[in-house]
Every structure is written in C-alpha cells, then in structure tokens.
Amino acid sequence: MIFRLGELFCGPGGIGWGAINASINNPNYRIIHQWANDYDESTCKTYRYNICPNAPETVYHADIRTFDMSQLAPIDALAFGFPCNDYSVVGEQKGMDGTFGSLYTYGVKALKKFKPMWFLAENVGGLKSANNGHAFTKILEELHTVGYTVTPHLYKFEDYGIPQTRHRIIIVGIRNDISVKFNVPSPAPFTHLNNTCRNAIENPPIPQDAFNNEFTKQSDQVVRRLNYIKPGQNAFTAELPEDLRLNVKGAKISQIYKRLDPNKPSYTVTGSGGGGTHIYHWAEPRALTNRERARLQTFPDTYKFIGTKENVRKQIGMAVPCNGAKIIFEAILNCFAGITYNSIESNIN
Template identity: 80%
Template sequence: MIFHLGELFCGPGGIGWGATHADINDPEYGIVHEWANDYDEDTCETYRHNICPDDPDSVYHGDIRTFDMDQLDPIDALAFGFPCNDYSVVGEQKGMDGTFGPLYTYGVKALKKFRPQWFLAENVGGLRSANEGKALKKILSELEGAGYKITPHLYKFEEYGIPQARHRLIIIGIRNDIDIEFKVPSPAPYAGIDNTCRNAIENPPIPADAFNNEPTRQSKQVVERLKHILPGQNAFTADLPDELKLNIKGAKISQIYKRLDPDKPSYTVTGSGGGGTHIYHWEEPRALTNRERARLQTFPDDFEFLGSKESVRKQIGMAVPCRGAKIIFEALLKCFAGIEYESVEASINE
C-alpha cells in the first residue's frame, strides 16, 4: 500500500521528508507526497524545492482560514502540525482563546472531507495544560468524533537518537473501520546513538560550501558576555561582570544566552532569535549558523532552505525533526504491513 499524503501547516518539510523517506524494506509500503499547504510563502518555497521539485503546483500557499479544500486531490493519509503559538510554554498560553488555538479544526475538517486511512497530528507538549487541560480533551474528542482510533503520545525526541531535547505531542489516528492498532515505537533501539550536539554539528564537518551556513554576527558586548558563560550556562547562571549582566525583571528564561553543553543533546531549537534566544556554541563566542541548527533538527545537508536568513531560522525552529518523523511513519507503515516492532505504552505524561 502506497499512501498518498496531504499536509496542512506543512512547514518547510520535516514531516514531509520523514514521510517520503520512511522505509520498512517492503516495496509495497511507502508514503508519497500528494499536496501541502502553509500560510508562509518562504516555507512553501522551501517545501517545493526539497520535497516535490517536480510538482511545485501541489504546494498551496494560503491561509487555511480562507483556503478552498475543494481544489485538493483525494488522499489516503493526512499530516497536520497545527500551529503551536498559543499552546507553547514560552508563548502567551492563550490556548483555545488565541488566534492560532482553533486552527486544529481545519485538520478535523480535512479528516471528514477526505476520510484518509490514517493521520498524524503534531503540537507542543504545552498543549496538555492549555486551558487547564480542556483544550487537549476537546481536540482528542473531535478527532475521535471524525471517525478515528487515536493514540496520543508525548515523544521525547532525544530518546530516539535525535541530538536535541524536543518534546512533542503527536497524535496518530487510524480510521475506525480499519482493524489495525498503532503502537508507539520504543526508544530502546536508539539507546546507543551518540546524540550529543557536538557529534551532530561536527561529525562529519559541515562543508565550507554548505547551504544556509552564513556566519552569525555578534556585537562586541555579546562576544564579551559569551566569553564569561561556560557550556550549559546561561546569562543568569554564569558569573558575569556587572557591566555584562542583563537588566531583566520578572521571568528569567533559561535559554537567554545559553551555551550548548557539547556532551548532551541541544536544548530545544525554536523559531525565535531576538534578545539572546539564538542557540549559542559551546566554545566559540557566537550563535549557531542556520545549518548547524538544521543539523540539530536532523535535516540532511543537501536540504536547502529558501528565504532570508531570519526566515530560514524561523522555518528550522518550527519544523519537526526529520529523523524523528521518519521513525514514527515507519512504525505506522509496519502496523499496516503486519510487521512486529518493539513498542511502549502510549502516554502523554512527562
């Protein structure tokens, strides 16, 4: 069974890459791109360029709230990483009351319209506590109401060999009339992988002519500040001279001027970048390049992001790690192919 995948809120192609590269050593089972949609133009260009260069018209740039789904071809699989701004722990946490909170309903609408055999929905772990837990309960109820058996699970991608501590709630749904049960793939097979950020960034060395690898420019003050910050420390835990301390009242976000610890996975790559929220190298007094950030998200070096340097930073930060998506899609394909694999109980708890 070759599944034709549609994607809403497709991003630059982390999910798309994982889906189209999923391989269970059975040529009868695979996933191919059918269409995708995103509201950001650069993101759509990146997706076209890397995921479906031979079919650029299958990627639709447009706001889902005014998008006409009638123009889309039939699909038998759907993925939607619905926008997480209102569910993120570092966001304003408006949940269902925010601009982006209700956008999951368009995923539900697509499920009812296309009746795909399965779907994958993705969001931040903060969704679990949004609106005192009511948001997640409502979303799960509506996904079930669309006619699907659902398996929500909090994936900690660093446990799956990904060089980044990234926790994401991923919901797999299989249509009710299909007698197949999805099982969450176990992280055990990935225990021996070196998922330190040093290994991800340095092995193999990034080629001099790599895409999206322009050096970052730091002000003299930032360079001086970083010289006093040890690996794993941030602007508030480091022993900084008074003239380099940050004059911030209220919340002291731990990722401000935080250097990576080279012997651990990176902290979460985000789309933000102002006010010291770039990810900072453990040794050199600078922020990471976009290519280094892309490596932490497990994008291959030949994956070229299009747009301005700032646009590319946002695209990388909003994506799902390619290899993480691939692991989940391969588990799904194995379920349909009847291939046993090591699994764990689904859980949305930390």
C-alpha cells in the same frame, strides 16, 4: 500499499521528509507526497525545492482560514502540525482562546472531507495543559467523533537519537473501519546513538559551501559576554561582570545567551533569535548558523532553506525533526504491513 499524503501547516518539510523517506522491510508499503499547504511563502518555496521539486504546483501558499480545500486531490493519509504558538509553555498558553488555538479544526475538516486511512497530528507538549487540559480533551474528542481511533503520545525526541531535547505531542489516528492498531514505537532501538550536539554539528564537518551556513555577526558586547559563559550556562547562571549582566525583571529565561553543552543533546531549537535567544556554540563566542541548527533538527546538509536568514531560522525552529518524523511514519507503515516492532504504551491516558 502506497499512501498518498496531504499536509496542512506543512512548514519547511520536516514531516514531509520523514514521510517520503520512511522505509520498512516490505517495500510495497510507502508514503508519497500528494499535496501540502502553508501560509508562509518562503516556507512553501523550501518545501517545493526539497520535497516535490517535480510537482511545485502541489504546494499551496494560502491561509488555511480562507483556503478552498475542494481543489485538492484525494489522499490516503493526512499530516497536520497545527500552529503551536498558543499552546507553548514558553508563551502565554492562551490555548483555544488564542489566535492559533482553533486552527486544528481545519485538520478535522480535512479528515471529514477526505476520510484518509490514517493521520498524524503534531503539537507542543504544552497542548496537554492548555485551558486546564480542556483544549487537549476537546481536540481528541473531535478527532474521535469524525471516525478515528487516536493514540496520543508525548515523544521525547532526545530518547530517539535526535541531538536535541524536544518534547512534542504526536497524535496518530487510524480510521475506525480499518482493523489496524497503532503502537507507539519504543526508543530502545535508538539508545545506542550518539546524540550529543557536538557529534551532530561536527561529525562530519559541515562543508564550507553548505547551504544556509552564514554566520551571524555578534556585537563586541555579546562576544565579551559569551566569553564569560561556560558550556551549559546562560546569562543568569554565569558569573558576569556588572557591565555585562542583563537587567531583566521577572522570569529569568534559561535560554538567554545559553551556550550548548557539547556532551549533551541541544536544548530546544526554536524559531526565535532576538534578545539572546539564538543557540550559542559551546566553544566559539557566537550563535549557531542556520545549517548547524538544521543539523540539530536532523535535516540533511543537501536540504536548502529558501528565504532571508531570519525567516530560515524561523522555518527550522518550527519544524519537526526529520528523523523523529521518519521513526513514527515507519511505525505506522509497519502497523499496516503487519510487521511487529518494539513498542511501548502511550504515556497519555
């Protein structure tokens, strides 16, 4: 069975790559791209170049709030990583009251219109606690109401071999009239993988001519500051001279000028970069390149991001890790193919 996938809020293609590269022991079950939508023009160009270069017209650059879905082709599956800004624990957690909080409803609208056999929805772990938990409950109720049995789970991607501490809620839904049950894939088959950030970035070495591998210029002061910060430390835990300390009132964010610990997964890759929020190399006094950040998100080196360096940094930070998405899509395919696999109970009731 070939599932035609539609994507809303597609981003640069972390989910899309995971979908079209998902492979199980039954080659008759696979996923192909049908269409995608995102509001950022450069992001759409990246998606077209890497996911569907032979069908660029199937990626629609448009704001979902004014987008006419009636022009879209039929689909068998839907993915939507609805914007997480208002649910992130790093942000203000406005939840449903924020600018982005209600955008999930367009995923619900697409489910009503296309009635795909299954869907995958993704958001940050903070979604569960937004609006005192009411936002998450409301989203699950609406997904159930439109005819789907849903299985939410907080995936800790570092447990699945991803070289990054990244926790995301993934909701998999299967249409109620289909007698297939989704089981959360177990991390057990991936625990042997070397998911340190050093291994991800250095093995194999990044080619000199790799896409998106430009260095960020550091000021002399930043270089001096980084030279005092040890691997795993940040600007507040390191012993800095008085002239290099940060005069920040209130919360001391742990990722400010934080250097990677080479023997552990990276901390979470985000779309930001100003004010010391780049990810910093463990040995060299500099920020990571976008290609190094992409490796932490498990994008292949052949994946070309299109846009300014700052826009590309944002694209990479907003994406779902390619290999993490692939693992979940393979679990879905196995469910439909009737193939058993290692699974665990959902950690969200």
